[in-house]
Amino acid sequence: MKYKNIDINQYVKAKEYIDTALIPLIPYSFSNDQELEDLALQGEYIYLFANQIEKELKGRVFLTPEYYYLKTDKITETESFRLEHLINHMKSQPFKYIFLLTFDNKWRKVTKDMDAELIWIPAMKGGDLNQSETQQLVQSQIEEIQSLIKDSWSE
Amino acid sequence: MTDKKNQVSRRQFLNYTLTGVGGFMGAALVAPMVGFAVDPLLKGEKDTDFVYVMDENEITNEPQRKTFKVDQVDGWYESQVDRTAWVFRDENGEILALSPVCTHLGCTVDWNSREEFSNEFFCPCHDGRYDKNGVNIADTPPTEPLHAYEYKVEDGKLYLGKAKSRKEA
Numbered sequence: 001m002k003y004k005n006i007d008i009n010q011y012v013k014a015k016e017y018i019d020t021a022l023i024p025l026i027p028y029s030f031s032n033d034q035e036l037e038d039l040a041l042q043g044e045y046i047y048l049f050a051n052q053i054e055k056e057l058k059g060r061v062f063l064t065p066e067y068y069y070l071k072t073d074k075i076t077e078t079e080s081f082r083l084e085h086l087i088n089h090m091k092s093q094p095f096k097y098i099f100l101l102t103f104d105n106k107w108r109k110v111t112k113d114m115d116a117e118l119i120w121i122p123a124m125k126g127g128d129l130n131q132s133e134t135q136q137l138v139q140s141q142i143e144e145i146q147s148l149i150k151d152s153w154s155e
Numbered sequence: 156m157t158d159k160k161n162q163v164s165r166r167q168f169l170n171y172t173l174t175g176v177g178g179f180m181g182a183a184l185v186a187p188m189v190g191f192a193v194d195p196l197l198k199g200e201k202d203t204d205f206v207y208v209m210d211e212n213e214i215t216n217e218p219q220r221k222t223f224k225v226d227q228v229d230g231w232y233e234s235q236v237d238r239t240a241w242v243f244r245d246e247n248g249e250i251l252a253l254s255p256v257c258t259h260l261g262c263t264v265d266w267n268s269r270e271e272f273s274n275e276f277f278c279p280c281h282d283g284r285y286d287k288n289g290v291n292i293a294d295t296p297p298t299e300p301l302h303a304y305e306y307k308v309e310d311g312k313l314y315l316g317k318a319k320s321r322k323e324a
Contacts, residue, residue, distance in 0.1 A: 010260065017260055017281055017296070059260025060280035150279050 001062045020061045021095040024050045025102040027071035038125055042103045045124050050101055052142045080110040087116045119145055205314035218243040218266045240304055241266055245288055252304040253289040254318035259296040
């Protein structure tokens, strides 16, 4: 399910079946040109990953609106508090499983004590989204993530 | 200052403007009507688009996963989207091309993916199951059979159209 009117109509009627939330974490920063380029590309990758995962598992996974945050050297307390607040909100809906999708390994420490599972994908620098090698790589990673989500359902 | 020859009389001026404006208003009224009248012609093309998927002699009794691209008009924009079909011949030798979209909530089903449910389509989201012909198995969440693509065979080539519900089955 996506955060779109047509999907929401279906979601509210079948809430008991959709127990998994997928939250893409997307950083941005305008302070350094190179970083800006990298982050924008990563944002596109995350969008692609999230959409493909949702496509196959539409009936059980809710793809939430992207979580945008300002990229800093260290994740601030305010930021981790904000994310935790969001996770708690989703948990109480209730979404039983919460997955965070990110390229930013700094979340690892911060989310340890949160009630969500972090899916960290090694960052992709450069590469062309339209190249078939990139697409194959992305596709195989997507399949891995899908099986990770499916495994956690059957635990 | 004024050139008498080029001057337009009040009556002429009014005549010209009224005809002009009236013409526009008339056109504005008629154009949508003509549009509605020929609309089915303009639209019809899209609905009957068939896409080449595979050669007829490649079709086996075992379902094969085939992807193909179709043009989709989605409100504002037109885009190419991937479609998937499970193509095989059923026990009567008829071609069957099933849509992999679970009729419960739209997850993607897989063929023969679980040992305990061999020769079945299985949905990983809520354990929905379908037999080989795509008919939903009782006591699993799906409420109707997997949709089947319309197909046609020309010169030994299989073309698929739209996936249609088979609720009566």
